[in-house]
Amino acid sequence: MKHILTILLLTSAISLYAQKQGQERVDSLLTELEKAEADTTKVNILNEVSRQNISFGNYEIAMEQAEKALLVARKAQFKKGEADAHSSIGIIYSNQGNYPEALKNHLALLKISEETENKANMASAHMNIGIVYAIQGNYPEALKFFLNALKIFEEIGNKNRTASTYGNIGNIYRIQGNYREALKNHQAALKIFEIIEDKRMIASCYINIGNIYVDQDNYPEALKNHQAALRICEEVGAKREQALSSNNIGGIYRKQGNYAEALKSLFASLKISEQIGHKELMAMTYSSIGFVYEKLGELRESEKWLYKSLQLGKEIGMTDNTRDTYEALARTDSAQGNYKGAFENYKMYTAYKDSLFNEENTKELTRLEMNYGFEKQQDSIRLLNEKEIAVRDASIANVRKQRLFFIGGIVALTIIGGLLYYQSKQRKKHNEKLHLLNTELDQANRIKTRFFSILNHDLRSPVANLIHFLHLQNENPELLDKETKERLQGKTISGAENLLASMEDLLLWSKGQMENFKPEPKQIQIKQLFEDNQKVFSGYQNIHFVYNNPDNIEVFTDLNYLKTIVRNLTSNAINVFTTAENPTIIWETRQENGRVLLSVTDNGPGADSKKFRALYDDKEVIGIKSGLGLHLIRDLAKAIGCTIEVESTIGKGTTIRLLF
Incomplete structure (x- = not known):
């Protein structure tokens, strides 16, 4: 499919030039050339003659005139004429399939255009370079140059070239499988060409649109567009596009199984392609004819055309055509029993495809290799059997006597083998069950160990604080004034409440570690959570809390799980404040890309990403030193299907985002 596209791209490059059809125009220019005295005039005439011959497909004459123009322009230091000559030479090389030389000349055109600040030529250079990159399969670079060209063409008001660029961009999107954007750009190009009544480019648009429908297997619409293109091409004498349309129609008939019409269209395309010397289209048509003969079962005839395509494709560097041809040759060799040839051709196909590690290709390669190995093995077996037959003929009487004994031995071995297999299968089943029980026991022990470690840390500290406060009030009441006493009582109450909240969190977490306890999601208001x-x-x-919920967001989740997560994140944020001025914690919620976002931000010291590993790594078990902390948040968030994102900057603070 790529070859169809790349040839259409070249039609856009040629549309750079205003064409006056007919040999009379060329004869008139040659008469003017004989009378011209100034070198600049000679260069302009030679470049125009070259452009006219490009439009007729007379590439040898066009190249001769362009090279003369380039030589005279350099001698006269006529930069515009030199740029026009490079443009013509680059287009000729592109049409002939010599892409390295085409790129060389288009880059020279771009350099001169930038030096002389000639925007029209700059845009044309970007367009032509993009075309060459597209033909070579470098689509990101091609799209980059096409977009540069489009911007300049629209800026200078060149409708023809703007439309051509839309077409090229549409072709790139088509390659990438973005058919909606491809169709959008080609229809934009068609609309402009219809306004300026450029029939040749209208035909190219129909070809491009037809190819999109082919990719989508919409063959009736595809055929409709390609036949419309062919009628226009025959009308205006656009040989290259006519050949291309015939080739495309042949491809559609092949997909529909109408092989007679397919060959008719393909041979018509080949005839024109050979007349104009378009090697890329010739190679593409050779392979298409080979594909049709393969479908018809005429494998020898198919191979003949495929090898012609392979030879020409390698010569002009058509990597994808060469790849597809090798694949087809592998199929025809395999169908004819030539597994060695199939194996070698498939190896070349995978090499060109540059994906030897692709699983499907590896399987196919292995299959061919096995077929080839099987063929060799069968030859060896055949030779061995011939020798055995001679020996067996000499001792046939003895073999008959031993046959019953041999059959009895096989039956006995079969029974023994069946018993051993059954015993092995039963042993394996018991071992698997035992392994499962051991795994469940290990998991239970890990949960128990983690649970008691967390109890040791998270409950000891709050309880110790409570005991300390009570002892102080009981044993040394005279040391406490009224204000201090009230403050300590408030802290005692706060500590007790926090202890209760921690115990609730521990209970909720421990339930979450058991299979029978699952979240009970329902629609809850974030406002309730914040309150x-x-x-x-x-x-x-001493800490400033901010709660932002301007849209009164609701979320579908388990309220208790989410409360615990929010409380622990808030507690963690409070714990980081040691030296921060104006410590602030901001909770906010909003809709983001169709999801509910809940985030907490602090202006603490920030931390390295390793400090938050427990939020993502299930193997990171937080024990006595870190308590519930991050792994509790991790486990509860995982249970309610919440995604956690962390962004922390040293010296600025931390933001943790919860996405539902």
Whole structure:
């Protein structure tokens, strides 16, 4: 499919030039050339003659005139004439399939155009370079140059070239499988060409649109567009596009199984392609004819055309055509029993495809190799059997006597083998069951160990603080003034509430580690969540809390799980404040890309990403030193299907995002 596209791209390059059809125009220019005295006039005439011959497909004459123009222009230091000559030479090389030389000349055109600030030539150079890159399969580079060209053409108001560029961009999108954008750009090109009544390019647009429908297997629409293109090409005498349309129609008939009409169209395309010397289209048509003969079962005839395509494709560097041809040759060799040839051709196909590690290709390669190995093995077996037959003929009487004994031995071995297999299968089944039980036991032990480690850390500290406060009030009440006593009582109450919240969190987490306990999601209001959190942490008067919920967001989840996550994230944020000025914690929620976003931001010292590993790594088990902390958040978030994202900057603070 790529070859069809790349040839259409070249039609856009040729549309750079205003064409006056007919040999009379060329004869008139040659008469003017004989009378011209100034070198600049001679260069302009030679370039125009070259352009006219390009439009007729007379590439040898066009190249001769362009090279003369380039020589005279350099001698006269006529930069515009030199640029026009490079443009013509580049287009000729492109049409002949010599892409390295085409790119060389188009880059020279771009350099001169930038030096002389000639925007029209700059745009044409970008267009032509993009064409060469597209033909060679470098689509990102091609798209980059096409977009540069489109911007300049629209800026200078060149409708013809703007439309051509839309067509090229559409072709790139088509290669990438973005058919909607491809069709959009080609229809934009068609609309402009219909306004300026450029029939040749209208035909090219129909070809491009037809190819998109082919890719989508919409053959009736594809055939309709390609036949419309062919009628226009025959009318205006556009040989290259006429050959291309015939080739495309042949391809559609082949896909529909109408092989007689397919060959008729393909041979018509080949005849024109050979007349104009278009090697890329010739190679493409050779392979298409080979594909049709393969479908007809005429494998020898198919191979003949495929090898012609392979030879020409290698000569002009058509990598994808060469790849597809090798694949077809592998099929024809395999169908004829030539597994060695099939194996070698398939190896070349995979090499060109540059994906030897692709699983499907590896399987196919292995199959061919096995067929080839099987063929060799069968030859060896055949020779061995011939020798055995001679020996067996000499001892046939003895073999008959031993046959019953041999059959009895086979039956005995079969029975023994069946018993051994059954015993092995039963042993394997018991081992698997035992392994499963051991795994479940290990998992239970890990959960128990983790649970008691967390209890040791997260409950000891709050309880110790409570005991300390109570002892102080009981044993040394005279040391406490009224204000201090009230403050300590408030802290005691706050500590007790936090202890209760921690115990609830531990209970919820421990339930989550058991199979029978699952979240119970329902529609909850974030406002309710924020109010609960504000109440829990109301005792931290030195920290400024902000809760932003302008759209009154709701989320479908388990309220208790989410409360625990929010409280722990808030607690973690509070714990990082040691030296920060104006410590602030901001909770906010909003809709983002169709999901509910809940985030907490602090202006603490920030931290390295390794500090947050427990949020993502299930193997990171937080024990005595870190308590519930991040792994509790991780496990609960995983249970309710919440995605966690962390962004922390040293010296600025941390933002943790929860996505539902």
